[in-house]
Amino acid sequence: MIDAKNLTKKFGKFTAVDDITCQIKKGCIYGLVGSNGAGKSTFLRMITGVYRPDNGTITIDDLPVYDNPEAKKKFAYVPDELYFLPEASINRMAELYASVYENFDMERCKTLTEAFQLNPKRSINTFSKGMKRQAAIILALSCRTDYLFFDETFDGLDPIMRSLVKSLICQDVIEKNTTVIITSHSLRELEDICDQLALLHKGGLVLENDVDNLKTERFKVQIGFAREFDESLFSNIQYTKFKKVGSVASMIIKGDKDETHELLKQLNPVLLDMLPLTLEEVFTYEMEALGYDFSNILKGEE
Numbered sequence: 246m247i248d249a250k251n252l253t254k255k256f257g258k259f260t261a262v263d264d265i266t267c268q269i270k271k272g273c274i275y276g277l278v279g280s281n282g283a284g285k286s287t288f289l290r291m292i293t294g295v296y297r298p299d300n301g302t303i304t305i306d307d308l309p310v311y312d313n314p315e316a317k318k319k320f321a322y323v324p325d326e327l328y329f330l331p332e333a334s335i336n337r338m339a340e341l342y343a344s345v346y347e348n349f350d351m352e353r354c355k356t357l358t359e360a361f362q363l364n365p366k367r368s369i370n371t372f373s374k375g376m377k378r379q380a381a382i383i384l385a386l387s388c389r390t391d392y393l394f395f396d397e398t399f400d401g402l403d404p405i406m407r408s409l410v411k412s413l414i415c416q417d418v419i420e421k422n423t424t425v426i427i428t429s430h431s432l433r434e435l436e437d438i439c440d441q442l443a444l445l446h447k448g449g450l451v452l453e454n455d456v457d458n459l460k461t462e463r464f465k466v467q468i469g470f471a472r473e474f475d476e477s478l479f480s481n482i483q484y485t486k487f488k489k490v491g492s493v494a495s496m497i498i499k500g501d502k503d504e505t506h507e508l509l510k511q512l513n514p515v516l517l518d519m520l521p522l523t524l525e526e527v528f529t530y531e532m533e534a535l536g537y538d539f540s541n542i543l544k545g546e547e
Contacts (some may be wrong), residue, residue: 251301276439320392469516
């Protein structure tokens with residue numbers, strides 16, 4: 246388990262991460278979402294021991310991470326800014342990784358390199374941006390570690406490669422109970438793979454929840470009547486975003502879907518649809534409830 250308590254990191258007068266506390270359970274795919282500059286990469290660099298926190302603690306399986314080789318053996322990390330040895334090929338980088346990670350799987354590295362259709366003998370520095378990221382992902386997945394950390398994992402990957410990477414990550418979670426942290430500025434990139442999602446804004450953790458809970462707690466209702474009606478008809482329902490066009494109203498409801506359906510049926514509507522929300526819609530409503538403008542958060546605005 247990853248346990249972060251009151252993590253804070255400053256660069257001069259700028260606070261990149263501000264008093265973050267969270268626990269990331271074993272076997273979880275944990276997504277960090279936020280605009281550029283929200284603190285995602287800094288937070289991940291503290292988890293991986295690249296940065297020492299100015300305040301707070303971070304442990305992996307109860308081991309402090311910073312300047313601790315035993316803790317760092319437990320994870321592989323693909324940063325946003327990639328680095329490879331000068332003129333090194335995937336084969337040469339694999340040899341380097343194998344000297345550090347005792348469980349490095351050369352056969353898996355070979356298989357994945359073939360699956361991604363990369364030349365294992367060619368200098369990685371001659372690869373395109375997307376190919377370099379593929380090479381980094383291959384090497385990380387071949388380490389067979391308990392934890393995998395990816396910063397802007399899907400940046401530069403085409404849709405087919407994104408789907409392949411997601412499948413490989415899920416395979417490791419299912420087969421090895423691997424814990425994965427993925428950062429992205431795009432909520433849509435993460436909603437179909439993550440178990441938990443956290444939203445960072447101005448260095449702070451403003452929302453964290455299980456994806457299943459987020460998707461099932463709120464839903465959209467469209468309801469229509471043959472008679473005149475207004476909002477007062479739904480006084481026994483907890484709703485937001487009420488909008489009426491002609492004889493049909495729509496609203497967002499948070500609560501038990503079946504119970505709500507029964508209550509609304511008792512009003513004898515001629516139209517009643519219960520519609521799921523996208524994760525982006527859910528985050529929007531959750532953030533509005535907390536007093537934030539979700540769209541501005543992702544744009545990095547005030």
